[in-house]
Amino acid sequence: MILTKTILDEEYEMQNKVNKLQEIIESNWKTLETFDTFNCKLNTLLKENQTWLEDKWNQLKEQWCEWKSQDISIFLARVFPYNKAEIKKLCGCIQQKNIKVMDLFKKQRRHWIEAFDFVDRDRIAKIHDFFNEISTRYPRLQDIP
Structure with missing residues (x-):
């Protein structure tokens, strides 16, 4: 009986560890997805900013x-x-x-x-x-x- 209880306790602990690892993995995937979304938005903003700067620079050149x-x-x-x-x-x-x-x-x-x-x-x-x-x-x- 004691052996069975020890095995059950170990199995329970192991399942808890597996669950924690799965939570960490899920959290990591969500973080990666959020980062990917952020990165895409940032790249879009950088391109828009560069276009805006080029437009302003061209306007400035035209009015030299x-x-x-x-x-x-x-x-x-x-x-x-x-x-x-x-x-x-x-x-x-x-x-x-x-x-x-x-x-x-x-x-x-x-x-x-x-x-x-x-x-x-x-x-x-x-x-x-x-x-x-x-x-x-x-x-x-x-x-x-």
């Missing part, structure tokens, strides 16, 4: 001749991955030196070095070339015959 200091800073940050503090510093430099976008349109690379206090000539060349690419692709209305 109306850029203010913040827009010029955004342009510079687009060409090079500046952090927020560097963008603020650039914006302050642009405001302090009263740099206008049309002045940039007329200036050569060497003037850009002075305007933005850049020392890296390759960086200035890339920025200058990209600005010229934008201004050529989206000409000012008064330049159109």
